[in-house]
Amino acid sequence: MLAVEYFEVECPEPLGGEIYKQIANDVLLDHNLLKVVDKLHIFIDPKVPVFVAVGILRKITTVxxxxxxxxxxxxxxxxxxxxxxxxxxxxxxxxxxxxxxxxxxxxxxxxxxxxxxxxxxxxxxxxxxxxDPSESVHKDLIYALRCIAPEGFRLRSEVFTGSKFFFVASENTLAEDISTLVAEKFALMGEVPP
Amino acid sequence: MMLVPVTYKGGIYQHDIVEDLIEDLGGYIVQKHILAQEVVLQCFVPREDIGLIREISRPLFGEVTDSPLVGTEIAIVSMSLEIHHLPHPSCDIAEYVRRLGAKSNMVSLARGPGKRIAGLNDEERDVINEHDIAVYLLGNFETCIEYKMPTLRRGIEVPIVLCGGPDIEVLKKIIDPPVDGYVGNVGRFMRRTKEADQLDKLDEIVAEITRVLEKKRDSIAKDPLSVSPARLMGVIKEKIPEILDVTSPTPLTVQMAGLRVKLPYDTFAERLRHIEIEDGIQLGDIAEVLPSRMRDYILVRVLPFSETNTVI
CATH class of the missing domain: 3.30.1360 (Gyrase A; domain 2)
Structure with missing residues (x-):
């Protein structure tokens, strides 16, 4: 994970969080996305249940x-x-x-x-x-995050702009104030949501 | 005569000598695989004759190893067939138990994933119950395992070995009533199991499966079966030659207390019931011939001595 500047997995169950960090690392590595992601913060709470991934992308200039x-x-x-x-x-x-x-x-x-x-x-x-690899990077990233998120979490909300993204998933209807949670997680990385 | 499950591995050259020897000694070959120049025989042989088989197969560079899982059919219950669980860890585990002689089937649930939304339908339940043991592969969060396990085990009568991400003590604490076996720290992961520590984990799963199966074997031994399923396999092969035309890898799958016959139930069930095993005793007298929930196969459940008063 040398290429990623900030990478954290936050979870009320420490062991689960650790395993998910490993899973996220493996998936991003498999999909060749480590050099694209600059910062990534994942929050999972199996009690709610909710999965949140927020991050910053690096600019891909090479064609x-x-x-x-x-x-x-x-x-x-x-x-x-x-x-x-x-x-x-x-x-x-x-x-x-x-x-x-x-x-x-x-x-x-x-x-x-x-x-x-x-x-x-x-x-x-x-x-x-x-x-131009930057054309498909959002598509690849959504696919990778779907692989990382627990499988039952099929209700999703995702926003991908030029360099910032967030991905929220749950098996229940997403709460209306989900943007507050997303903003909180962005703040942990010292960023503001898109 | 005590039959023990072993695997024979050797070259293809003159392997028929070993096959004949096993049959002459009163053993049974449950599965035979020919892979290029190599032959793998999974068989039951008399305990006291293992030395003899080793000696005779030595010039052929044959190797005889214990494989406690020969003659068992194991259900590997995976929560779904999505990329999240396949090929790792579901296939890795199914493949590993296969190497040790078991016949493993992967049972994937239609609505397995998730916490609140997880469920088990009647077909899945019946298919799992047709096996000797069910190995449940669950996820990494104890909250989810605790919540969904009561739903997933409803109606399951075979022993369950539970594999999950949390530590084994945590698993034991959250599952109520307890299941038969637990393996901790094996949840969902997205990498191939090839490092030494990961292979150790697979060995741990196999050890746990073996332990639970030994317990089941002991309870069967208290009220022995009327006929050994491996022997029944030989008889069926002889009396119903159509089985030789079935292209499945194991047309007759031996279980601990029965047999799966991969022929259509409607056409063959009556014929199967009337097969004579010995001295006028027919298969229908000492075993139940039932339709399987797996395709249109036949499931033969051998009855214990206490119900038939016969042992052959």
Missing amino acids: VRVGDFANINPQEGRMTLVISDETYLAPMLKIFWERFGKEKVEQPDRFTVILYDVPAQPKDIEEIVVA
Whole structure:
């Protein structure tokens, strides 16, 4: 949890809280979200029952470019791309097809893409933006928090703005003054709610 | 002759020698798995002949180990089939008891999660009651376990082993009336059990299951069964050859006091009742043939000596 500046789990049952801290850590790690979350405070009260997660997100400025995961070898009349990470292969091919046409793009195997006679320099190809991880970060975070929250808690209220979020869940109807609780938890981190 | 449950592991080459030997000694093979070049036999063998099996299988690099869970069917009761409980810890535990010879079934509840909203319906109750033992995997909060356990155990007649996040003393304190076994500090977790301390926890669960099953075995021994379920398995295999065409991993599942036959009840129940076991005694005389709540399978419950006055 080195990347997260503030990470606390608050729970009336100390042992339960400890286990939930472990669960939250495992889930965020699995979903690759530790580098996105800056501060996170989780409050669980099984007596009410209620689950509250409030946090601050870090700005993600990096976008994924072709050069980040592929090596380009220019040859006579063609360019061979050697892919080291398949994660972004599909969106990359889609962009190539749109820009150059399907007949100029060939993929002989999983890790190789060949471009024939394309009107671009290898440098330009390297600079093509393939994906922007910040687009899906809110979706991923909601999914991760649903995994962390106890399963029966199906009534949820969640707000995700640019850099702040809160997620409240319970199995009973949420109390009307839930925003007070959320504000309290934000105050513990020295922040104000969105 | 006292039969003990053991697992035999060895190469596929000449493993039929070991199979024949077990059968000649009066033992029964309950499950047989062939995995690539390896054969795993889960069987009951006479206690005094284990040495002989070891000796004969030595040139074949065979290995005989005790497995107390052979011949038992265990219900691993998971609160749901969501990502919260699967694959860890539900699958980890179900898989671990399987390695030690048990046949484990995962019973997932339709409305298991939550505190107030948790419930158990009649089908789930009946399915759990068809097993030898139920292992309940609950969550991390004692408040929730205390609140929902009375609902989840309503109508369950088989022994229950309870696994939960709180310490074992806390579990013992909050469950009233007590269940048969407890394992503390195993609640919901989201990582694979592969570290030494996590594997120790799995061993602890197996030890607790074994302890509870031993108690059940002792109580069965006081009023012995009219026929051993493992023997019944052999007879059914011989008399109803259709069972050999069933593609389930265990078409005949041996339990401690019965047998699950994975054939349709309507078609085969009558035939099953009239199978002759020995000297004109039919299966229907010494066992109940019941429809199972699991698919359309048949459940055979062997009656004790006190009810039939026969032991074969």
